[in-house]
Amino acid sequence: MDGVGQAAAVAQLVAYVVKLIFTIVGLAETARRNKLECKELARRVSVIGEVLQRLKQQEPWVAAPLAGLRDALLEAHGLVDGCCQKSQRKRDRVRALVGADRHAERFREVNCRIDRQLNLIPLLSHISIKQTIAGSGGSKPTGTVASSSDDDDGVVKKLTWAEITAATDNWAAVVGVGRGSSSTVYRGRMPPAPDGRDVAVKRLGKHGRRGMDDAFVAEFEVLCSVRHDHVVRLVGWCADAGERRAFVYDHASNGTLRDHLRGGAGASSPVSATWRARLEALLGPARALDHLHRRGVIHRDVSSSSILLDARWAPRLAGFGAAVFRACTAGHERQAVSEVVGAHGYLDPEYLSTGLVGPASDVYSYGVVMLEALTGRPPVEATGGSSSGWDSDPVTLVESALDDHGKLRVDVLDARPAPEKKMTEALELVAYTAERCLWPTAEVRPDMSGVVANLEKALGMMTPR
Numbered sequence: 374m375d376g377v378g379q380a381a382a383v384a385q386l387v388a389y390v391v392k393l394i395f396t397i398v399g400l401a402e403t404a405r406r407n408k409l410e411c412k413e414l415a416r417r418v419s420v421i422g423e424v425l426q427r428l429k430q431q432e433p434w435v436a437a438p439l440a441g442l443r444d445a446l447l448e449a450h451g452l453v454d455g456c457c458q459k460s461q462r463k464r465d466r467v468r469a470l471v472g473a474d475r476h477a478e479r480f481r482e483v484n485c486r487i488d489r490q491l492n493l494i495p496l497l498s499h500i501s502i503k504q505t506i507a508g509s510g511g512s513k514p515t516g517t518v519a520s521s522s523d524d525d526d527g528v529v530k531k532l533t534w535a536e537i538t539a540a541t542d543n544w545a546a547v548v549g550v551g552r553g554s555s556s557t558v559y560r561g562r563m564p565p566a567p568d569g570r571d572v573a574v575k576r577l578g579k580h581g582r583r584g585m586d587d588a589f590v591a592e593f594e595v596l597c598s599v600r601h602d603h604v605v606r607l608v609g610w611c612a613d614a615g616e617r618r619a620f621v622y623d624h625a626s627n628g629t630l631r632d633h634l635r636g637g638a639g640a641s642s643p644v645s646a647t648w649r650a651r652l653e654a655l656l657g658p659a660r661a662l663d664h665l666h667r668r669g670v671i672h673r674d675v676s677s678s679s680i681l682l683d684a685r686w687a688p689r690l691a692g693f694g695a696a697v698f699r700a701c702t703a704g705h706e707r708q709a710v711s712e713v714v715g716a717h718g719y720l721d722p723e724y725l726s727t728g729l730v731g732p733a734s735d736v737y738s739y740g741v742v743m744l745e746a747l748t749g750r751p752p753v754e755a756t757g758g759s760s761s762g763w764d765s766d767p768v769t770l771v772e773s774a775l776d777d778h779g780k781l782r783v784d785v786l787d788a789r790p791a792p793e794k795k796m797t798e799a800l801e802l803v804a805y806t807a808e809r810c811l812w813p814t815a816e817v818r819p820d821m822s823g824v825v826a827n828l829e830k831a832l833g834m835m836t837p838r
């Protein structure tokens with residue numbers, strides 16, 4: 374489909390969704406049962422309708438989130454319609470009474486699905502703002518603001534491809550190793566040198582079966598709705614009609630946690646040299662993950678390469694291209710996803726074998742990051758036997774660092790950091806927490822708030838009195 378055809382298809386989808394919203398609002402007025410729930414549902418969907426009607430033009434990549442919205446609204450329509458039907462027979466009325474609980478549950482589920490779609494509103498607002506101000510201005514992301522640094526004005530700018538190309542000096546230099554799993558990250562200045570702030574520009578590439586637009590929407594949705602001191606700061610974005618997609622972030626000048634744990638960052642790195650700095654580098658992203666999980670976001674690609682260290686050594690979680698929002702089916706912690714993604718060595722075995730992902734899958738990956746911090750070793754290593762290494766059977770860190778009972782072997786502790794007061798007790802607590810995160814069965818792993826509490830306690834033990 375060409376650009377014009379895609380825009381027409383999206384416009385049709387918007388018109389359909391808006392009509393559906395009008396129908397639901399009208400039907401809710403005539404509900405015979407669950408009147409309050411129907412009214413509340415109508416109020417929620419009319420908010421979405423208002424935002425949609427303000428959009429003058431739609432870009433093709435909003436088709437996927439709009440289709441999700443349509444499906445949620447069709448379910449809402451069915452539910453409200455059911456509440457408007459007259460129960461003719463006594464047996465039906467009895468059935469309606471008995472089914473009241475199930476009905477309440479269905480309302481909860483539909484509302485949850487609608488809430489999930491409401492997360493798209495910052496995304497849609499950005500598009501409409503961009504249309505109003507022709508890409509020259511900026512806007513504050515809405516959504517939950519956990520906390521923000523002093524220099525954070527919170528503005529995320531819609532940029533043109535020309536602006537991004539200028540900021541990266543025509544894509545001149547990559548950041549660090551430069552390649553993510555599915556994108557390339559470039560150095561830049563925004564506005565271009567000699568002024569402006571240092572930025573990292575991620576140019577999206579092919580994202581497996583999931584597709585570039587899904588990855589773009591996933592990351593955009595998360596970074597626009599969740600702000601946190603330990604989540605990478607988005608400062609701009611570009612999605613042009615020519616299907617080019619890019620994100621602009623504050624540059625994290627001290628690289629990734631991975632660089633420092635492998636010793637590639639030099640002797641001056643505090644993360645290589647001290648346990649305190651290592652635990653601080655673990656605690657920030659653990660807090661960020663806890664925050665994300667509470668807001669229904671599952672990262673799915675947690676690794677030591679997705680933890681960045683800024684100029685002040687504050688850790689920030691990045692790499693949200695695979696993130697998913699939690700489905701709201703009550704009582705179900707895990708949900709099916711179309712593709713199992715995540716880096717080798719970090720993948721939760723249960724998620725890998727079942728295709729069901731949940732917050733506990735991030736907890737497992739985080740456990741691997743903790744093991745890396747404790748041992749200074751990579752998540753997957755060759756066992757030796759060949760000069761190229763990878764010809765031999767690779768062994769995961771979980772296999773090599775834990776004994777048969779899932780306990781950290783004492784001989785694998787990284788010898789590089791200088792010994793510190795109360796270090797042994799603190800590291801024992803970190804090791805115990807990592808071991809629990811790495812339990813093969815997701816149900817018995819701690820949640821991220823438990824991980825945060827233990828890391829805070831371990832850091833507290835090491836603080837000199």
Ligand SMILES: Nc1ncnc2c1ncn2[C@@H]1O[C@H](COP(=O)(O)OP(=O)(O)OP(=O)(O)O)[C@@H](O)[C@H]1O
Nearest residue numbers: 553554555556558573622623624625678692693694
């Ligand atoms: N803000 C930043 N500052 C410095 N380096 C960065 C920044 N963002 C990314 N990088 C570098 O680029 C690498 C890849 O980034 P990222 O994890 O976001 O890409 P990715 O793996 O392709 O992610 P996704 O699949 O989620 O799009 C990081 O490991 C890091 O080396």
